[in-house]
Amino acid sequence: MKVLVTGGAGYIGSHTVLCLLEAGHEVVVVDNLANSDAESLRRVEELTGRSVDFLQVDLLDARALDDVFAGGGFDAVIHFAGLKAVGESVTKPLSYYRNNVVGTLNLVESMEKAEVRRLVFSSSATVYGASENVPLTEETPLDATNPYGRTKEQIEDILSDVGHADARWSIALLRYFNPVGAHESGRIGEDPQGVPNNLLPFVAQVAVGRREKVTIFGSDYPTADGTGVRDYIHVIDLAGGHLSALRFLANKTGTFRWNLGTGRGSSVLEVIHAFSAAAGRLVPFEIGPRRPGDSAVSYADPSAALADLGWSAQRDLASMCADHWGWQSANPGGYSADARAKD
Ligand code: NAD
Ligand code: UFG
Numbered sequence: 115m116k117v118l119v120t121g122g123a124g125y126i127g128s129h130t131v132l133c134l135l136e137a138g139h140e141v142v143v144v145d146n147l148a149n150s151d152a153e154s155l156r157r158v159e160e161l162t163g164r165s166v167d168f169l170q171v172d173l174l175d176a177r178a179l180d181d182v183f184a185g186g187g188f189d190a191v192i193h194f195a196g197l198k199a200v201g202e203s204v205t206k207p208l209s210y211y212r213n214n215v216v217g218t219l220n221l222v223e224s225m226e227k228a229e230v231r232r233l234v235f236s237s238s239a240t241v242y243g244a245s246e247n248v249p250l251t252e253e254t255p256l257d258a259t260n261p262y263g264r265t266k267e268q269i270e271d272i273l274s275d276v277g278h279a280d281a282r283w284s285i286a287l288l289r290y291f292n293p294v295g296a297h298e299s300g301r302i303g304e305d306p307q308g309v310p311n312n313l314l315p316f317v318a319q320v321a322v323g324r325r326e327k328v329t330i331f332g333s334d335y336p337t338a339d340g341t342g343v344r345d346y347i348h349v350i351d352l353a354g355g356h357l358s359a360l361r362f363l364a365n366k367t368g369t370f371r372w373n374l375g376t377g378r379g380s381s382v383l384e385v386i387h388a389f390s391a392a393a394g395r396l397v398p399f400e401i402g403p404r405r406p407g408d409s410a411v412s413y414a415d416p417s418a419a420l421a422d423l424g425w426s427a428q429r430d431l432a433s434m435c436a437d438h439w440g441w442q443s444a445n446p447g448g449y450s451a452d453a454r455a456k457d
Contacts, residue, residue, distance in 0.1 A: 115360065116140040116187055118230075120173060120221060121194030122166075123150035125304040126236065126293055128158055130192060130353040132302065135162040137357055144182055145195065146172040149307060151449040157301045173217030176224070183228035190232035190363065192356055193221060196265070199311055200240070200407075203262035214265035215272070222276060231283045234359050235273060237266045239291045239345070239375070239412060248379070249415035252289070252371045259407055270371075277369035284363040291345035291375030291414050293352050295434040296441035303441030304349075305448035314346070314434075317386060318442040321393045328397060330382050332404035337411060341382035345375040345413035348429035348437070358425040375414025376427040385431070392435035393443070 117134055121127045122143030128150075134141050135158065143155060143166055155166045171178045173195050196214045197203070203210040218235075225231065242250050243257035258264045270287050277283045294314040296303030310316045319325045333340040355374040362370070380388070390397045419425045429437075445451070 115189040115364075116142070117360070118182070118186065118188045118191045119143050119194065120191065121145055121196065121236075123147060123152055123154050123168070124194055126290075126349060126352060127194040128154040128302050129297060129349045130194070130356050131155065131166060132158045132162060132297060133350070133353040133357055135164045135166070142167040142169065142182070142186065142188070144169045144171040144173070144179070146170060149197070151305065153449040154302050154305075161297070161299055161301055173220050174213065176220045179220055179224045180227065183224045183230065186228065188228070188230045190234065190360055191221070191225060191230060192234045192360070193218065194236045196236065198262060200260050200262050201311060203260055203265070207261040210261045210265050215268055218269050218272065222273070231280070232363050233273070233284070234286045234288060234356055234363070235269065237270055237287045237289045238263065239289050239373070239414065241267050241270065241289060242412070244407070244409045246409055246411050248411050248413050249377060250373065250412065251415040252373060252418055274369045281367055283369070284367045285369040286359040286363055287369065287371045288355060288359060289371065289373050290352060291347050291373070291412070293349050294346045295348040295350065295429070295437040297350065298437055298440065300437075300440035300444040303438065303445065305445075313344075313382060313385060314389075314438055317389045317397055318438050321389060321395060321397050321439065322442050322446045324446065326398070328386060328399040329402040330386075330399055331402055331408060333401045334404075335410040337381055339381050339383045342408055343379035343381050343411040343413065345377065345379055346385065346431060346434055347374060347376050347427050348434045351376075351427040351429050355419065355423070355425050358419070358423040362423050370422070372419040372423065373414040373416050374419060374427075375416050377414055377416045379411060379413035380431050385435070388431045389435045389439065392432060393439045
């Protein structure tokens with residue numbers, strides 16, 4: 115297939131582009147580089163020996179997007195582009211609604227004009243809000259608790275309505291749990307700007323000496339060790355879920371929703387211990403107060419993806435930590451530091 119990947123220079127996008135190329139697909143990436151570095155795609159080319167057609171385009175620029183589709187001949191679109199920081203979405207809601215919701219409207223309108231009606235969308239377990247009715251199934255009621263999560267919920271509604279209105283559309287809404295890890299080469303990985311919001315990148319930056327210690331957000335949850343439990347999924351397993359969804363959509367129309375998680379929960383303390391083992395060094399930590407809005411436990415029921423797509427996550431927490439460490443230790447400053455060093 116010829117696949118347009120929005121947000122393909124980002125963390126999950128770059129790993130998925132790599133897997134698409136390895137599976138023989140042709141890939142065009144559009145990304146405005148708001149939260150990424152084109153170096154990721156250069157490295158994907160280096161790893162695969164294949165070229166990636168990269169266009170620096172903002173989804174808010176509807177005309178430029180139409181131009182991308184004109185003569186593009188795409189069979190499908192995988193839509194990763196979006197802003198994703200929960201805290202920032204609370205202080206800048208308008209920019210989140212505009213970027214994520216309006217960006218998606220522009221994309222779908224361009225697709226409609228070009229008669230490309232096969233779409234895989236990056237949704238998130240955040241749509242389940244604070245529900246602790248685990249494992250979370252696709253039928254768990256949606257109840258996002260912050261503007262970022264509400265953009266995902268709204269986009270799911272918009273895409274469902276589009277699929278409902280025109281039976282020619284094939285749409286997959288993929289609800290990711292907690293993506294972590296990196297490609298086993300250590301050449302591509304997550305490169306957060308500023309202080310990481312998420313646990314794994316923070317732990318990795320402590321391990322590599324960029325930060326002093328991890329603060330555990332609460333140890334009084336009703337879990338086995340008192341710390342929060344999440345369903346961490348290796349980014350390569352997650353990327354594979356997109357290829358499975360594309361295969362499924364190749365000959366089916368309609369709107370489909372799948373959880374992409376492992377179905378297993380790990381606590382914050384388990385993650386810190388697993389990372390220490392993978393890195394061969396102790397990761398210092400302290401116990402702090404709970405983070406507002408956090409739930410005690412979240413993990414997926416991934417059985418629908420197995421039944422419909424034949425997909426399941428294969429990699430365990432040790433492998434997630436080993437690969438995340440492989441990337442972090444080889445690229446302590448992320449992509450741009452490495453690029454500067456080469457100048
Ligand atoms: P990321 O920030 O690394 O990648 C997103 C990419 O989209 C970036 O390269 C950014 O430059 C680009 N982008 C943003 N707005 C754009 C616009 N208007 N036009 C063009 N490009 C734009 O994030 P990621 O972790 O790779 O996440 C990918 C998708 O998965 C996002 O939609 C995110 O909300 C979703 N998601 C991520 C997680 C997670 O924990 N990483 C969990 C659930 C869902
Ligand atoms: N945590 C800490 N210390 C930190 C960071 C996190 O103790 O410095 C804890 C959190 O309290 C939570 C766990 O580690 O118990 C995981 O936290 P993350 O921030 O890594 O992940 P969340 O599950 O809170 O949220 C993330 C994204 C959401 C997304 C969700 C599911 O931020 O947008 O995963 O995909 F919806």
